[in-house]
Amino acid sequence: MSDSDTDHRLDDIAVRDTRISDAIDEPMRAMVLDILSEEALTATEVHERLDDRGIDRTENTVRHHINELRDAGLVDVVRFEEGRGGTTKYYHANTIVLSYSLPDSADAAVEEMIAAAQPQITDALTTLTDEYDDAIEEIVEDMQPCEHCQTQKYETYVLLTVLRRAFVRAHRNS
Numbered sequence: 251m252s253d254s255d256t257d258h259r260l261d262d263i264a265v266r267d268t269r270i271s272d273a274i275d276e277p278m279r280a281m282v283l284d285i286l287s288e289e290a291l292t293a294t295e296v297h298e299r300l301d302d303r304g305i306d307r308t309e310n311t312v313r314h315h316i317n318e319l320r321d322a323g324l325v326d327v328v329r330f331e332e333g334r335g336g337t338t339k340y341y342h343a344n345t346i347v348l349s350y351s352l353p354d355s356a357d358a359a360v361e362e363m364i365a366a367a368q369p370q371i372t373d374a375l376t377t378l379t380d381e382y383d384d385a386i387e388e389i390v391e392d393m394q395p396c397e398h399c400q401t402q403k404y405e406t407y408v409l410l411t412v413l414r415r416a417f418v419r420a421h422r423n424s
Contacts, residue, residue: 265410273322274347278305279315283324286316286343290328293341316341346418371413378409 274280278300285291285299297312319325320341329340352360379386390404 265407265414269322270324270345270347273319273324276315276318278307279319280347280349281305282312282315283319283343283345283347286319286325286341287346290340290342292338296341319343374413374416375409378412 274283281300281303282296285296291299293313293316294309296316297307297309300307300312316325320327324343324345325341326344327339328342331338331340386405386408389408393404393407394402
């Protein structure tokens with residue numbers, strides 16, 4: 251069914267990065283990621299924070315989950331401290347996973363904010379596609395597993411990734 255066959259409009263884009271989805275499929279990993287988004291902590295400190303939340307797991311299990319998040323690129327080792335015959339690693343999340351739903355009562359306010367932001371987003375998309383078209387095209391070509399996948403929305407994914415990451419940097423600096 252093409253767009254012309256329906257009057258239903260596209261309102262949102264759901265992003266499912268398989269690398270991230272697989273890593274946080276375990277609910278405790280999402281909690282660990284949430285804890286590590288606030289500050290750099292050791293595995294022992296993460297274990298204590300989970301315990302404070304009523305999550306009873308061994309410290310080795312917590313370390314395993316931190317390592318899975320690190321291997322997926324969602325957590326970085328940000329500091330090493332030498333002491334007592336060993337090295338202590340401090341971990342910090344580099345990605346925040348938001349898993350919420352807006353209440354229906356927010357629809358009017360959200361629509362108003364969309365209308366206010368849409369002109370700037372349109373300008374940003376124009377800038378990206380005008381000035382970085384070759385780079386976007388190159389990334390898209392690298393993403394396509396085969397020539398038959400050209401109908402996938404790879405360009406949309408690339409642009410949304412750029413906008414999401416730019417949002418994070420702008421939000422962090424505001």
